[in-house]
Amino acid sequence: MEFPVCSFDLKTGIFCPTCEQKIRRREVTEIDLKVMKLLYDFEKTFPQLSSSRYLKTVVHDSHAFVVFREGDLLRLPFPQQSNLRRKLSEAINMETRLLEDVAAPNRFLQELVSPARIVAVNKIWLPDQSVETRIVLDDERNLRINADAASAVAKEVKGITLRVDFERRRRRLK
Numbered sequence: 001m002e003f004p005v006c007s008f009d010l011k012t013g014i015f016c017p018t019c020e021q022k023i024r025r026r027e028v029t030e031i032d033l034k035v036m037k038l039l040y041d042f043e044k045t046f047p048q049l050s051s052s053r054y055l056k057t058v059v060h061d062s063h064a065f066v067v068f069r070e071g072d073l074l075r076l077p078f079p080q081q082s083n084l085r086r087k088l089s090e091a092i093n094m095e096t097r098l099l100e101d102v103a104a105p106n107r108f109l110q111e112l113v114s115p116a117r118i119v120a121v122n123k124i125w126l127p128d129q130s131v132e133t134r135i136v137l138d139d140e141r142n143l144r145i146n147a148d149a150a151s152a153v154a155k156e157v158k159g160i161t162l163r164v165d166f167e168r169r170r171r172r173l174k
């Protein structure tokens, strides 16, 4: 597998000056190191991972989103994908989701919120010139992750300021 740090460093746990600097600049975080070390070990169990590239892990409220290069997860048959997801979840003790860094922003967002379905996407220009992307999902019940988590991942992976709305909301009891 390809990592943002040297595989050799991951194996030995001693980081060369280049990797050390990435860690110091927080381009590579504690959770990245933990997940990369695990993936490095899992490569023996999942040989299809060997041509994959790990990008980053985003953590939100004890949910971890592990992001790979676009196309990498397609190579991993579904049962292995869920097996890998389970192994990672157990090892880091967080509900884990595997994602691809799909280049097209709307496709990335669709993958992120799946099995909920995006029925509308709007761009809203804010007074400070920044842009907010508002997506409308079919049904709140179909969103398996927290809407705040979706926004955090969209921001960290794609730089998108995301707002999530729903066509149908879960009925709340008062």
Ligand SMILES: [Zn+2]
Binding pocket: 005, 006, 009, 015, 016, 017, 018, 019, 020
């Ligand atoms: Zn290194």
